[in-house]
Amino acid sequence: MTNEGESETVKWIESKGAKYAYAYDKGGKLQRFFGVTGIPAAVLVDASGTILWQGHPGNLDEGLVAKATAGALPKPMWEWSPATKGVKNALLKKQYKAAIEEAAKLTEADGAAAIQSAIQGIVKSKLELLKASYAKGDFLGAETQAAGLQKELAGLPEADEAAQVAADIKANDKAAAVIKAQKQIAKIRAGELRKKKEIEAAIEDLQKIQKANVGTFAAEEASELITRLRGGKG
Amino acid sequence: MNLRSTGLAALALALSALFAEPARAQAPGSKLPQVELEGFAQTGAKTFDDFLGRAVLIEFFAYW
Numbered sequence: 001m002t003n004e005g006e007s008e009t010v011k012w013i014e015s016k017g018a019k020y021a022y023a024y025d026k027g028g029k030l031q032r033f034f035g036v037t038g039i040p041a042a043v044l045v046d047a048s049g050t051i052l053w054q055g056h057p058g059n060l061d062e063g064l065v066a067k068a069t070a071g072a073l074p075k076p077m078w079e080w081s082p083a084t085k086g087v088k089n090a091l092l093k094k095q096y097k098a099a100i101e102e103a104a105k106l107t108e109a110d111g112a113a114a115i116q117s118a119i120q121g122i123v124k125s126k127l128e129l130l131k132a133s134y135a136k137g138d139f140l141g142a143e144t145q146a147a148g149l150q151k152e153l154a155g156l157p158e159a160d161e162a163a164q165v166a167a168d169i170k171a172n173d174k175a176a177a178v179i180k181a182q183k184q185i186a187k188i189r190a191g192e193l194r195k196k197k198e199i200e201a202a203i204e205d206l207q208k209i210q211k212a213n214v215g216t217f218a219a220e221e222a223s224e225l226i227t228r229l230r231g232g233k234g
Numbered sequence: 235m236n237l238r239s240t241g242l243a244a245l246a247l248a249l250s251a252l253f254a255e256p257a258r259a260q261a262p263g264s265k266l267p268q269v270e271l272e273g274f275a276q277t278g279a280k281t282f283d284d285f286l287g288r289a290v291l292i293e294f295f296a297y298w
Binding site for chain 1: 246248249263265269271275277278283285287289292293294295296
């Protein structure tokens, strides 16, 4: 595998005549997030930033592409007309009410309908994701998303739906314990476990969490991390 | 397939190394984290945020 710098990559791209957009995942942060250990590997993300699929690029199904692109903007942001500056700024700041208001000022020549529809799609998808997290018992994920969405959607009716999920989490008598366990798991996951003893201790802690939270999302997360720490073997 | 007309953006990511850590694929429905990529080329995008509102097919690549 290569450890070449950018200049070598540019030469290689040019020699292949590749025309696609590319960038560098320095430090391999995104690669680690997706657990990519071999290539080719690809990931499909929809317009709201939700991961739809991950796998060998040759196995990508056209139906999934259609799902990913439903409601997506036909033109990338950098090709929008200068009149869309206000929308772009609001979107990049994740201020969706302002984005919707700015989009309402656009004309059809600026792509008003597509932009408005895409913003509504992003808002809808974010709420769906929040509700799905809550429904599967990922209370920590739902709590984090609900807090973020209440700010991002402030002034829109959808903010009330996010607030309702936050209230449901608080009212759920099982949620606090699951959130506490999920935070413990997250701390273990974030740890730099190098030595065998450290890994064994982490697995022991995870097994305790698993046992104390049987049937919950925290137990599932603990199980997944145990498998990972054991080297991907069940 | 004409990617532009479908609203799908394709982005290849150059890797500097392949890690030997156990694979842990993300479950469909998970959220993409804050993505920090560098050196965008052959695109008008300057950061990953510029792809907001677009579906993106990310392909990891390296060369020998």
